[in-house]
Amino acid sequence: MNNPDKPARSHGRKSITATRTPRDLLGDPDPRAGVWTAQVLTLFPQAFPGVLGESLTGRALRDGLWALDPIDLRPFGIGPHRNVDDTPTGGGAGMVLRPDVLGRALDQAAPRARGDWPVIYLSPRGRRFDQGMARRLAQADGVTLLCGRFEGVDQRLLDAHDVQEVSLGDFVLTGGEIAAQALIDATVRLIPRVLGNQASTEEESFSDGLLEHPQYTKPAVWKDRAVPDVLLSGHHAKITDWRRAMAERLTKERRPDLWRAYCERHGRDPEEDQEL
Numbered sequence: 001m002n003n004p005d006k007p008a009r010s011h012g013r014k015s016i017t018a019t020r021t022p023r024d025l026l027g028d029p030d031p032r033a034g035v036w037t038a039q040v041l042t043l044f045p046q047a048f049p050g051v052l053g054e055s056l057t058g059r060a061l062r063d064g065l066w067a068l069d070p071i072d073l074r075p076f077g078i079g080p081h082r083n084v085d086d087t088p089t090g091g092g093a094g095m096v097l098r099p100d101v102l103g104r105a106l107d108q109a110a111p112r113a114r115g116d117w118p119v120i121y122l123s124p125r126g127r128r129f130d131q132g133m134a135r136r137l138a139q140a141d142g143v144t145l146l147c148g149r150f151e152g153v154d155q156r157l158l159d160a161h162d163v164q165e166v167s168l169g170d171f172v173l174t175g176g177e178i179a180a181q182a183l184i185d186a187t188v189r190l191i192p193r194v195l196g197n198q199a200s201t202e203e204e205s206f207s208d209g210l211l212e213h214p215q216y217t218k219p220a221v222w223k224d225r226a227v228p229d230v231l232l233s234g235h236h237a238k239i240t241d242w243r244r245a246m247a248e249r250l251t252k253e254r255r256p257d258l259w260r261a262y263c264e265r266h267g268r269d270p271e272e273d274q275e276l
């Protein structure tokens with residue numbers, strides 16, 4: 001799609017000129033280029049890259065470390081108004097996205113979706129997104145994300161295309177776009193070289209099943225609050241021990257579920273007293 005010599009592939013492919021995003025910001029979505037690609041089926045392609053175009057993810061996108069391929073659902077709609085939704089069969093409030101419309105969009109997306117390439121519908125009914133899922137997705141060749149709107153999508157579409165449902169959490173958003181951006185952000189930052197400093201993904205929350213230790217920076221004293229002495233000691237082994245102990249204590253206090261799983265993995269007693 002970024003090759004100026006090639007004509008637009010089809011009516012459904014989002015026109016780059018329709019976005020406020022410079023052409024090269026979207027990267028090269030051609031899977032042959034071998035970069036991890038997020039293909040996003042949405043009624044609001046102009047919402048992309050959105051916040052993903054900022055800071056580290058934005059720079060990585062411009063540098064071609066990953067690619068974004070938003071596909072506008074509207075042109076696949078029916079009739080002169082390109083209708084994409086209809087009333088729920090059996091009655092009830094709201095509108096449901098039609099399977100024939102979404103099916104055509106997915107069929108067009110499918111040729112890109114080869115190899116290890118999950119197709120995901122962002123949905124509050126889905127499996128809860130977590131760091132493990134982000135890690136697995138970052139290992140894949142790319143992902144196709146379907147963003148719902150209104151009451152969601154016709155079940156037959158999900159069944160026919162073997163779509164996985166993934167939820168951001170136990171709350172209801174208006175549409176899948178924010179969820180898709182969150183999923184992409186969490187995944188892309190695990191792609192080598194995106195963060196620059198790889199060590200930061202190894203030490204942060206969830207990397208070892210623990211929440212992160214508290215962080216401090218300058219000034220050393222702020223409003224009569226001093227940073228913990230050990231962090232100023234220059235003693236690296238002591239600092240590492242302190243940080244791990246704090247991470248364990250925080251996890252035990254705030255997330256007993258994570259703490260139990262961590263103790264099981266490390267053969268520890270979840271009730272043991274924290275040394276600090």
Ligand code: SAH
Pocket residue numbers: 121122123124125146147148149150151152153166167168169170171172173174175176177179
């Ligand atoms: N009627 C649906 C909610 C539809 S919300 C239900 O009760 O399950 C409209 C769209 O927002 C959904 O199709 C989905 O794509 C997106 N969405 C809403 N909440 C979400 C969440 N927690 N995680 C991921 N996507 C969500």
